[in-house]
Amino acid sequence: MKKVKSALEIALEKTKDQAPAEDADREDKGERSKYIKAAVSLARSFLQEEINKEKVKENISRYPSEVQKESLDSFVQEIINNMNLSSTPRVLDATTYLYGDEKTKKLCNEAQKLYEQFWEQKEERKAKLQETIEESMRNEFAHKGIKGKAIKGFNIKRTKKWQEFSAQIEEEFKHLMENFRKELLKQ
Secondary structure, X not given: OOOXXXXXXXXXXXXXXXXXXXXXXXXXXXXXXXXXXHHHHHHHHHHOOOOOHHHHHHHXXXXXXXXXXXXXXXXXXXXXXXXXXXXXXXXXXXXXXXXXXXXHHHHHHHHHHHHHHHHHHHHHHXXXXXXXXXXXXXXXXXXXXXXXXXXXXXXXXXXXXXXXXHHHHHHHHXXXXXXXXXXXXXX
């Protein structure tokens, strides 16, 4: 008499050859994920100025060839998305260095020009704010009977007006760079 197989046994027989392939696929995704996370970690270290662009290229070149492009893209995406006014020149330089293609060079050159124009405008606005705050403080001190140059060179960076100004400048810059981010990241 022949043994009757259960539905589970039949399903297991049909899928026994597929299971190793699925396991290998899962392992591959896990391995890829490990390198992507490492690239993102490199990006954070780069943004904190703990490593330079050459070290980044050297590290990513040690990754398996099948994950290098994806890892490089993840690195660049992370530094571009977290770029701020002060890190822009370094980020643009690294992006150009790591990709090296003409389209990236052109985009980064355009972004650099925008950055330089914006930086100049920021410095002009900062100087005006410095004058306004100093004048306000001179008047306040004069009202209290303090005269002279007691506030000459006063550090405005701790004032509320400066903090508001800085936040506004960063927001304006992020908005200005949005098209650059979109164009570069869609490559």
